Amino acid sequence: MEYTIALVGSPNVGKSVIFSHLTGKYVTVSNYPGTTVELSRGKGLLGMKKIEIVDTPGSNSIIPMSEDEEVTREVLISETIDYVVQVGDEKNLQRALMISSELSELELPFTLVLNMADEARRKGITIDVDKLSEILGVTVVETVAVEGKGIPKLKKSILDSSKSKLKVNYGKLEESIEKLTEILGNRGKAIMALSDESFVERILKDSEKIQEAKKIIEKEKKSISVPLFYFIREKRREEVLRITNNVKKEEGYSKTQLSEKLSNLTLNPITGIPIFLGILLLLYQFVGFLGAQLMVDFLEEELFEEIINPAVIYIFDNYIVNDFISRLFVGEFGIVTMALTYSIAIILPIVLTFFIAFGLLEDSGYFPRLAVMGNKPLKIIGINGKAILPLILGCGCVTMATITVRTLDSKKERIIATLLLALGIPCSAQLAVIFAMAAALSFNALLFIFLVVLIQLIVVGALSSKIIKGESSDFIMELPPLRVPKFSNILYKTLMRLEWYIKEVIPIFILGTLFLFFLNEFNILEIIESLFSPVVVGFLELPKEAARAFLMGFFRRDYGAAGLFQLQDLGILSNVQTVVSLIVITLFVPCIANLFVIIKERGTKIALLIFIFVLLYAIFVGGVTNIFLKYTGIMF
Amino acid sequence: MKDEIIEESLEYIWTMKEQNDVSVDNFVKGIYTRCDFSQIADGISPESVLDTLKDNGYIEIENNNIKFLKKGEEIGRKIIRKHRLTERLLKDILQMTIDEIEEPACKLEHKITEGLEDSICGLLGHPSICPHGFEIPTGSCCKDASKVLEPIIVSLGDMEAGEEGTIMYLVTKSHPRLQRLSTMGLSPGSKIKIIQTFPTYVVEADETQIALEKNIAKDIFARKTNGQNRFRHRHRKRLF
Numbered sequence: 073m074e075y076t077i078a079l080v081g082s083p084n085v086g087k088s089v090i091f092s093h094l095t096g097k098y099v100t101v102s103n104y105p106g107t108t109v110e111l112s113r114g115k116g117l118l119g120m121k122k123i124e125i126v127d128t129p130g131s132n133s134i135i136p137m138s139e140d141e142e143v144t145r146e147v148l149i150s151e152t153i154d155y156v157v158q159v160g161d162e163k164n165l166q167r168a169l170m171i172s173s174e175l176s177e178l179e180l181p182f183t184l185v186l187n188m189a190d191e192a193r194r195k196g197i198t199i200d201v202d203k204l205s206e207i208l209g210v211t212v213v214e215t216v217a218v219e220g221k222g223i224p225k226l227k228k229s230i231l232d233s234s235k236s237k238l239k240v241n242y243g244k245l246e247e248s249i250e251k252l253t254e255i256l257g258n259r260g261k262a263i264m265a266l267s268d269e270s271f272v273e274r275i276l277k278d279s280e281k282i283q284e285a286k287k288i289i290e291k292e293k294k295s296i297s298v299p300l301f302y303f304i305r306e307k308r309r310e311e312v313l314r315i316t317n318n319v320k321k322e323e324g325y326s327k328t329q330l331s332e333k334l335s336n337l338t339l340n341p342i343t344g345i346p347i348f349l350g351i352l353l354l355l356y357q358f359v360g361f362l363g364a365q366l367m368v369d370f371l372e373e374e375l376f377e378e379i380i381n382p383a384v385i386y387i388f389d390n391y392i393v394n395d396f397i398s399r400l401f402v403g404e405f406g407i408v409t410m411a412l413t414y415s416i417a418i419i420l421p422i423v424l425t426f427f428i429a430f431g432l433l434e435d436s437g438y439f440p441r442l443a444v445m446g447n448k449p450l451k452i453i454g455i456n457g458k459a460i461l462p463l464i465l466g467c468g469c470v471t472m473a474t475i476t477v478r479t480l481d482s483k484k485e486r487i488i489a490t491l492l493l494a495l496g497i498p499c500s501a502q503l504a505v506i507f508a509m510a511a512a513l514s515f516n517a518l519l520f521i522f523l524v525v526l527i528q529l530i531v532v533g534a535l536s537s538k539i540i541k542g543e544s545s546d547f548i549m550e551l552p553p554l555r556v557p558k559f560s561n562i563l564y565k566t567l568m569r570l571e572w573y574i575k576e577v578i579p580i581f582i583l584g585t586l587f588l589f590f591l592n593e594f595n596i597l598e599i600i601e602s603l604f605s606p607v608v609v610g611f612l613e614l615p616k617e618a619a620r621a622f623l624m625g626f627f628r629r630d631y632g633a634a635g636l637f638q639l640q641d642l643g644i645l646s647n648v649q650t651v652v653s654l655i656v657i658t659l660f661v662p663c664i665a666n667l668f669v670i671i672k673e674r675g676t677k678i679a680l681l682i683f684i685f686v687l688l689y690a691i692f693v694g695g696v697t698n699i700f701l702k703y704t705g706i707m708f
Numbered sequence: 709m710k711d712e713i714i715e716e717s718l719e720y721i722w723t724m725k726e727q728n729d730v731s732v733d734n735f736v737k738g739i740y741t742r743c744d745f746s747q748i749a750d751g752i753s754p755e756s757v758l759d760t761l762k763d764n765g766y767i768e769i770e771n772n773n774i775k776f777l778k779k780g781e782e783i784g785r786k787i788i789r790k791h792r793l794t795e796r797l798l799k800d801i802l803q804m805t806i807d808e809i810e811e812p813a814c815k816l817e818h819k820i821t822e823g824l825e826d827s828i829c830g831l832l833g834h835p836s837i838c839p840h841g842f843e844i845p846t847g848s849c850c851k852d853a854s855k856v857l858e859p860i861i862v863s864l865g866d867m868e869a870g871e872e873g874t875i876m877y878l879v880t881k882s883h884p885r886l887q888r889l890s891t892m893g894l895s896p897g898s899k900i901k902i903i904q905t906f907p908t909y910v911v912e913a914d915e916t917q918i919a920l921e922k923n924i925a926k927d928i929f930a931r932k933t934n935g936q937n938r939f940r941h942r943h944r945k946r947l948f
Binding site (some may be wrong): 132133137161163164166167170195197298299301302305306309313335336339340341440443444445447448456457481545546547548549550551553 | 840841882883884885886887888889890891892893895896897903904906907908910914915916917918919920921924
């Protein structure tokens with residue numbers, strides 16, 4: 073028989089690392105609360121027993137507060153979970169025990185993992201594990217998961233997990249809890265029902281029972297002047313605090329660590345802004361210079377243009393007589409000459425460097441600190457500091473980022489963030505092509521493009537925050553400690569992402585190229601180009617071939633940008649045209665993959681509205697920029 | 709009739725108004741359950757209390773509903789304010805539990821002079837709700853908020869970087885906010901330290917740093933455990 077095991081715990085305590093240890097399967101791990109937004113499942117072996125493991129998004133309580141937290145409760149209540157592995161941060165035992173008490177009430181057998189034991193020691197905190205284990209009635213294991221310490225012991229304990237005897241006394245609520253327990257099945261559910269009104273209807277079908285339960289809850293609501301969930305939490309906290317004081321030892325003296333000092337520097341605008349600019353500069357040097365210029369130059373000009381493409385063309389010219397097949401592989405829209413050249417020579421080095429840099433920043437814990445600084449400016453455009461993660465992630469891949477928009481608290485913020493991502497956040501590959509093309513002009517051109525795009529983000533964000541109804545949510549966010557990134561994790565993560573790129577992105581490039589190839593073969597491309605030419609040639613004053621790039625941009629935005637890159641290379645685009653076309657492609661419609669994700673996450677109606685708006689807006693801004701440049705005579 | 713009976717009755721009418729039931733029946737039924745009313749009233753019937761209030765121009769009765777007149781409302785407001793401030797004082801400063809505070813508060817409220825009332829209010833950082841979650845009417849001292857007395861209980865919004873304290877209570881009326889704060893460990897009893905106040909508040913609680921906006925920080929009230937010497941912290945703030 074196969075056991076199902078669920079991993080639960082607060083955000084950023086290392087659930088995903090433990091998941092990897094138990095399954096041998098790597099899931100993205102980072103030093104950012106809320107990296108896991110969906111369940112990941114994996115299989116593994118414990119001794120001779122087969123297990124299935126479910127990794128849940130982190131949350132401080134099983135009672136959900138936002139969309140992404142609902143998943144965890146769903147798993148624990150409705151699936152058949154045999155055992156739970158609760159992961160907690162040893163530094164913050166109190167918080168871990170809050171969840172333990174919820175698990176105990178749900179009568180789920182669990183093992184408590186106190187992770188990051190090394191950090192706790194450094195802070196002078198020690199936990200009497202044996203005593204804690206005795207109080208709770210479950211096994212408690214200390215680990216340093218990133219280093220694999222304590223994992224063997226954990227593996228041995230999981231299948232021996234037992235139900236906890238931790239019980240909180242809720243005083244005057246006890247009577248109602250007992251009654252509700254009879255209706256709902258267990259104490260945990262009864263307490264959830266008291267904490268969260270919607271819960272009763274969620275798990276009960278019998279309307280009579282629902283009424284009965286609701287009556288009890290209503291009665292208690294009247295008798296207790298503070299909100300019930302608050303009353304319950306406070307009782308829980310009292311008990312948890314009592315246990316914590318019993319098992320936790322803190323050595324009075326712990327000196328301020330370097331990481332803390334550094335953390336303070338990144339949080340304060342006076343030092344934080346220069347640090348941010350410094351990081352941007354390094355990022356530019358690494359991705360924009362090393363990746364987009366040196367590596368692309370080598371791969372594209374030296375390898376593909378000089379060696380691979382001539383060789384392949386030679387082979388096709390001499391050995392393959394069929395002209396059609398030749399064109400298919402090495403023609404204008406050839407699989408080798410276009411799809412592979414674009415994806416491997418131009419995009420790959422750029423995403424590689426970007427993934428490395430992004431992984432480093434992610435693991436260091438810098439992004440949440442950026443959220444603290446970015447909160448006020450982002451408020452202007454109707455979102456708060458929390459949205460900084462999706463926006464930055466968007467510079468990696470807009471599609472991925474659109475999924476993480478879920479972590480935002482209000483519907484309004486989710487729509488605005490999705491819109492801004494679709495509109496003006498260029499993905500890594502696209503960003504890199506823009507770097508490379510603008511670098512061929514001047515630094516001012518690059519600056520100009522980014523300014524125009526930034527202004528659009530602000531204008532559209534500010535306007536939509538006025539138009540879209542709903543509340544903005546509070547900015548409350550946990551800051552994980554700054555950490556030195558682990559080399560192995562960065563390596564894994566980069567490899568994982570590269571694998572994703574090669575598996576999912578290159579095929580799309582090839583498909584897109586095939587599509588264009590056939591359009592071209594049957595002369596449809598020309599028809600499309602002439603169809604769009606009033607807009608492209610007339611309004612934007614670009615060569616008609618640019619329409620092709622925009623069409624490609626719908627498959628993947630970077631693919632479109634790469635098309636422009638070639639046009640520029642061939643000398644078809646003037647400086648002003650380069651700038652205008654780059655602005656249009658940056659603002660241009662979301663790629664197919666992103667569109668699908670928007671439909672899935674936000675619904676068809678919103679997706680269509682966003683799509684149409686972005687399309688028209690991109691062309692409009694491109695046209696206006698062109699007119700502006702023409703009249704001011706800026707040539708770059 | 710004794711002042712205390714009048715005060716206690718007007719205070720009760722104030723709470724009836726908060727619960728949107730100002731019927732005469734409600735008063736008749738409820739007044740003897742209030743605090744130590746039975747001790748001070750000594751068997752006077754609720755109806756005669758109402759008559760006295762009416763005769764003295766504190767209230768009027770319309771369609772079986774009690775309505776405050778200006779004079780009565782002022783006294784009711786003042787006494788409820790003293791009552792709830794006393795509750796805060798007993799709970800936050802003298803660390804009594806919520807079950808213990810009601811009785812002494814009932815007695816003390818009649819003894820507190822106006823100057824004392826403002827001092828307590830200032831000491832507590834001009835709280836806006838009582839430990840039971842009811843509103844404390846504002847006094848003149850809250851408006852000009854001239855802090856003659858250095859408050860012991862202050863909102864996080866008024867604390868400075870480097871100061872430490874223990875959270876006493878949260879005043880937010882927004883449930884999601886309350887829930888979020890309490891699950892993050894920012895709830896009564898938590899020891900906190902202010903890391904920075906600009907551009908966003910960063911607070912350390914239970915070895916965890918939490919960033920929050922100023923308007924949320926204002927909802928959290930803490931008892932300061934260090935930082936009497938404000939100058940030192942100003943100085944430190946400038947460094948970091």
